[in-house]
Amino acid sequence: MTPDGLTVLDGGDAPIRALVLDADPARRGDAPPLVQLRDIARPIPPAPGWALIRPTLAGINARDLALLSSDRTLPPMGAPRPLPMVPGSEVVGVVEEVNGTRWAREGQRVLVEPNAGCMIRGFPTCARCAAGEAELCENRDRPSVIGPGADGGLASGGGWSEGVLAHEEMLIPADGISDQRGVLGVSLAAAIHAVLRWNRRGDRVAVIGSGTTTRLVIAALRRLHPDVDITVMVDARGPQRTGRRRRKLPAHLAVDESSVARALECLGAARVWRGSPAQLLDRTAELLGARRMIVAGDDLPVLDRGLDAVIDCRGTAASVALGMRLLRSGATIVVAGRAGRLELDWSALWSRELTIAGSGGFGREPAGWRTFAAVREWLTDASFPADSLVTHRYQLDAFSTAIATAAAGEAVGAVKVVFEAPSAPFRQRRLAVDTELPVDDTAAPMLLAATAARVRRDDEGGG
Incomplete structure (x- = not known):
C-alpha cells in the first residue's frame, strides 16, 4: 500500500x-x-x-x-x-x-x-x-x-x-x-549566498569546515574576490573524534589530511590548518601580527587585529565561539552551517560590535x-x-x-x-x-x- x-x-x-x-x-x-x-x-x-x-x-x-x-x-x-x-x-x-x-x-x-x-x-x-x-x-x-x-x-x-x-x-x-x-x-547556490552575506570590508577571511559547502564557499570567495586571503580551519574535533574521546579508525578509513589540504588549496585556500581552538587562535595571531587579548575568567583570548570575516560552515557552538574570537572588532561572522540551539557567551558580540549574518538559503541577491x-x-x-x-x-x-x-x-x-x-x-x-x-x-x-x-x-x- x-x-x-x-x-x-x-x-x-x-x-x-x-x-x-x-x-x-x-x-x-x-x-x-x-x-x-x-x-x-x-x-x-x-x-x-x-x-x-x-x-x-x-x-x-x-x-x-x-x-x-x-x-x-x-x-x-x-x-x-x-x-x-x-x-x-x-x-x-x-x-x-x-x-x-x-x-x-x-x-x-x-x-x-x-x-x-x-x-x-x-x-x-x-x-x-x-x-x-x-x-x-x-x-x-x-x-x-x-x-x-x-x-x-x-x-x-x-x-x-x-x-x-x-x-x-x-x-x-x-x-x-x-x-x-x-x-x-x-550547495553552490548556498555557498554564493553565504559569501554575499559578507559586506566586504577587508582582505582576510577564514572558512571553518571541510565538506561540500566549505569547498564551494572557498571557490565562490576566490571567484567573487580574487584578491582575498583565505584560511581554512578544519574543525579541531574532526571525523576521528566522537564526544570527548578520540576514536581510532582502521587504517583504510583514516583521514588523509594532506590530500584534504591539497584539495582545499586547489580550490583557492592559501592555507589549511587543523588544531585545537587555542592553537588556531595562536596561528592566526602570528599570521596577522595580532595581540591576544585575555578576558577575565576566560581560558581563550580574542584577537585585537583579527580577521575581517569568518564563514562558519559547521554551525556548532564550538565553531561559532571560535569564529567570534578570530575576528577583529567590527568584523562579520557568517553562519552558513545549520546551527540549532547553541549555548554561547555573547559578550564579544556587543563589546566588540561584531556582526553575525545567517545564511540559510538563496534566491535573489542584493x-x-x-x-x-x-x-x-x-x-x-x-x-x-x-x-x-x-x-x-x-x-x-x-x-x-x-x-x-x-x-x-x-x-x-x-x-x-x-x-x-x-x-x-x-x-x-x-x-x-x-x-x-x-x-x-x-x-x-x-x-x-x-x-x-x-x-x-x-x-x-x-x-
Missing part, C-alpha cells in the same frame, strides 16, 4: 521507487525514523506549470542527515511534512511529464531550485516573495492550497526517488552542465540577480573547480551504505554522496508493464549521453 501524504496519487499507473522516511512502529519517543525502499504511485503534476522530474543524480546533504537522525535542534525549512515522506532536495534530472508549462518540455535536462514561494504553492504573494526572497516566504509554514503534491515537491524534499514534482519556475536548463556538476547546484543564474553560469564554465566534489554514487537500493558514507564524510574520503536513478524513462518502463515485455535500456532514448556519469562509465570500460 502506498503511504498517504507522499504525493498526489494515481493508482492506475505503474509505480516508481522511492526512499521513504517513516516512523518505526516498534519504537516510541524520539527514535530515529526508518528509511525503506518502496514502490509508490507516480506523482502527478497537480496544476498548470508543474512538471514531473526524473532525477538522474540526487544528493545527500546535512538537512537530510538531520531528518534521518531525528535531530530536533535542526528544524526543517519549509512547510511541515508529516511522515511518511521522501527526503532529497538536491536534484539534476530530466523532465518526464508536464502540465501546461510555458517552456519546459519532456526530455529536457534541468537543474532544480528548491524554492517554492507563494505563487507556486497557490497563495497570494507575500512581501518576501514579492521581493524575490522565496526562501524567506511568509507562508512557508502553511500547507499548500493546491494540495499535497505542491508540498511534496522539491520545496521540501522528494529527490530520493525515480520521480519528483517541481514547478516550472523552479527549473533551470542544464544544457552544457554535466550531472556531476549539476547535482551541486543547491544586486538583483537570481542566485541560480550565477549557479548556471559558473557550472557551465569548465574552469570553475567543481568536477571532483561528487565522490560517491549509489543506486537507491544501496541506501544504507550511501547514508553511512555521507554521515562519515571526510573519515571515508566522502565529499558529496549522491544517488543514481535508472536512466530508462518512465514511459519506457510503463510500456514494459503494460505489455509484460522487458525493456532494452540500450534502445531507450539516450537523454543522458553527454553526462559525466555516462562518460565515466565509458572511460572505465574502454581503459
Whole structure:
C-alpha cells in the first residue's frame, strides 16, 4: 500500500521507487525514523506549470542527515511534512511529464531550485516573495492550497526517488552542465549566498569546515574576490573524534589530511590548518601580527587585529565561539552551517560590535540577480573547480551504505554522496508493464549521453 501524504496519487499507473522516511512502529519517543525502499504511485503534476522530474543524480546533504537522525535542534525549512515522506532536495534530472508549462518540455535536462514561494504553492504573494526572497516566504509554514503534491515537491524534499514534482519556475536548463556538476547546484547556490552575506570590508577571511559547502564557499570567495586571503580551519574535533574521546579508525578509513589540504588549496585556500581552538587562535595571531587579548575568567583570548570575516560552515557552538574570537572588532561572522540551539557567551558580540549574518538559503541577491543564474553560469564554465566534489554514487537500493558514507564524510574520503536513478524513462518502463515485455535500456532514448556519469562509465570500460 502506498503511504498517504507522499504525493498526489494515481493508482492506475505503474509505480516508481522511492526512499521513504517513516516512523518505526516498534519504537516510541524520539527514535530515529526508518528509511525503506518502496514502490509508490507516480506523482502527478497537480496544476498548470508543474512538471514531473526524473532525477538522474540526487544528493545527500546535512538537512537530510538531520531528518534521518531525528535531530530536533535542526528544524526543517519549509512547510511541515508529516511522515511518511521522501527526503532529497538536491536534484539534476530530466523532465518526464508536464502540465501546461510555458517552456519546459519532456526530455529536457534541468537543474532544480528548491524554492517554492507563494505563487507556486497557490497563495497570494507575500512581501518576501514579492521581493524575490522565496526562501524567506511568509507562508512557508502553511500547507499548500493546491494540495499535497505542491508540498511534496522539491520545496521540501522528494529527490530520493525515480520521480519528483517541481514547478516550472523552479527549473533551470542544464544544457552544457554535466550531472556531476549539476547535482551541486543547491550547495553552490548556498555557498554564493553565504559569501554575499559578507559586506566586504577587508582582505582576510577564514572558512571553518571541510565538506561540500566549505569547498564551494572557498571557490565562490576566490571567484567573487580574487584578491582575498583565505584560511581554512578544519574543525579541531574532526571525523576521528566522537564526544570527548578520540576514536581510532582502521587504517583504510583514516583521514588523509594532506590530500584534504591539497584539495582545499586547489580550490583557492592559501592555507589549511587543523588544531585545537587555542592553537588556531595562536596561528592566526602570528599570521596577522595580532595581540591576544585575555578576558577575565576566560581560558581563550580574542584577537585585537583579527580577521575581517569568518564563514562558519559547521554551525556548532564550538565553531561559532571560535569564529567570534578570530575576528577583529567590527568584523562579520557568517553562519552558513545549520546551527540549532547553541549555548554561547555573547559578550564579544556587543563589546566588540561584531556582526553575525545567517545564511540559510538563496534566491535573489542584493544586486538583483537570481542566485541560480550565477549557479548556471559558473557550472557551465569548465574552469570553475567543481568536477571532483561528487565522490560517491549509489543506486537507491544501496541506501544504507550511501547514508553511512555521507554521515562519515571526510573519515571515508566522502565529499558529496549522491544517488543514481535508472536512466530508462518512465514511459519506457510503463510500456514494459503494460505489455509484460522487458525493456532494452540500450534502445531507450539516450537523454543522458553527454553526462559525466555516462562518460565515466565509458572511460572505465574502454581503459
